[in-house]
């Protein structure tokens with residue numbers, strides 16, 4: 001075993017959204033930042049990668065946007081929703097920092113430019129370097145041990161940031177692996193790239209099609225003309241889709257004539273990728289000399305399309321907070337705790353909303369009528385949910401719910417008893433989500449009605465080991481051919 005010991009100010013494990021976003025402000029402030037990633041970039045990862053304007057602004061803050069726009073992506077300014085009972089919503093996104101469009105960039109193309117942005121800021125990003133353990137001194141995280149194909153060495157630092165994703169080895173090392181609150185997902189994802197059969201006439205919109213319990217996203221992607229189609233369906237259907245992906249795809253199209261009309265004529269450009277492993281969670285995300293950023297600390301159902309936005313934003317905020325407190329361990333630890341509390345306050349509404357949207361099954365008459373209150377106005381409203389312009393509870397307000405309820409009860413042939421039963425059943429979730437945001441304290445473990453039992457974040461990850469590059473890799477990174485696997 002090598003006895004080489006390096007010194008840095010901060011060591012970051014993971015060089016995608018959260019890790020690079022944290023590295024940029026730290027390096028810009030003149031700190032010595034080492035970022036290690038077991039992967040060699042460009043490399044893909046399991047994600048449907050839609051980014052709303054609120055997230056795109058983060059790419060601008062870190063200096064990556066210009067190069068990303070040079071990839072000629074579609075710039076998407078609208079959100080549309082079509083429900084199978086004829087509901088249509090079309091809204092223009094609220095701009096953030098002058099950015100009025102969303103993006104959808106394949107992760108292999110996007111993340112390599114995030115790595116470049118971190119390097120441009122002055123961070124030392126090392127690819128094919130795997131973190132194996134956290135080093136401790138006097139009860140504080142004081143660095144990491146890393147492994148390359150031929151070597152093993154230690155990097156000592158004042159701060160260790162785990163930005164190493166859902167299967168975070170850093171989380172395991174700091175004894176934060178088991179979430180203190182979590183929720184099982186009800187939907188799984190099956191997605192593929194297609195060309196856009198509408199060509200130049202395609203709408204500049206992230207489109208949502210809701211029919212018979214499926215929610216399907218049609219996302220203009222990169223380069224313009226390519227489209228990502230995502231079927232967010234009952235997680236129980238995913239094994240069947242894996243067994244026969246083309247039959248699963250056809251079933252999705254057959255369920256919704258409007259979707260069929262939109263993309264039925266498209267040419268498939270990739271195989272169908274799928275996952276039903278999407279439990280949402282919060283882990284303890286700060287402690288003496290350590291922090292967990294991005295998915296390492298918190299994951300919410302990707303039905304919300306907000307994971308990258310939060311990883312980028314709270315990666316940046318973590319870097320900014322640490323950059324000015326690194327000199328004093330007590331001040332640093334206080335800043336890390338405040339950062340974690342701010343992340344929780346900002347994400348908790350969306351976490352609960354994701355848990356609810358993740359429930360499988362068709363929209364009820366009540367949900368349809370609440371959604372209908374959003375139609376007929378192009379100004380941002382429903383789109384503010386994805387765009388994180390306001391907490392969900394400030395968008396889907398009690399007034400809006402009452403309006404939807406009255407409409408649902410008055411509809412011809414309405415089953416009023418079923419509607420009232422639904423209201424009664426939904427109340428604990430509504431109250432719980434509001435109470436959690438406004439009243440519950442730091443790292444509250446009081447569960448809310450939106451949360452589903454049976455969540456699973458898998459076994460504690462073992463230290464990564466290197467394999468020859470040609471070997472098969474884990475399902476999540478199947479197209480990225482990383483050189484190390486857990």
Ligand SMILES: Cc1cc2nc3c(=O)[nH]c(=O)nc-3n(C[C@H](O)[C@H](O)[C@H](O)COP(=O)(O)OP(=O)(O)OC[C@H]3O[C@@H](n4cnc5c(N)ncnc54)[C@H](O)[C@@H]3O)c2cc1C
Pocket residue numbers: 013014015016017018019036037038039045046047048049050051129130131132163164165166167168169189275278293294295296302305306307308309311464
């Ligand atoms: C199916 C699916 C769909 C999604 N769709 C969207 C969407 O449409 N929009 C959106 O915003 N979000 C989406 N998300 C969420 C989004 O992908 C994540 O929130 C985001 O990737 C988190 O970024 P991160 O930097 O925290 O972690 P990751 O992107 O997971 O990066 C972690 C990095 O750490 C490295 N690493 C891990 N362990 C080690 C180690 N021991 N040593 C060195 N390096 C290590 C890995 O190689 C990897 O590069 C989706 C997620 C899933 C699963």
